[in-house]
Amino acid sequence: xxxxxxxxxxxxxxxxxxxxxxxxxxxxxxxxxxxxxxxxxxxxxxxxxxxxxxx
Numbered sequence: 001x002x003x004x005x006x007x008x009x010x011x012x013x014x015x016x017x018x019x020x021x022x023x024x025x026x027x028x029x030x031x032x033x034x035x036x037x038x039x040x041x042x043x044x045x046x047x048x049x050x051x052x053x054x055x
Contacts, residue, residue, distance in 0.1 A: 013039075
């Protein structure tokens with residue numbers, strides 16, 4: 001996977017998270033932050049696996 005595609009995915013997810021937090025407020029922020037961190041960590045593993053399989 002090239003860096004440009006990864007960057008656009010990350011930006012899209014970040015903006016999505018920001019919109020959800022804006023709509024639902026601080027009540028869910030703590031639990032949701034943990035979920036986002038877990039998803040971000042799993043995306044990092046996926047990107048490394050794809051890079052390894054490319055070359």
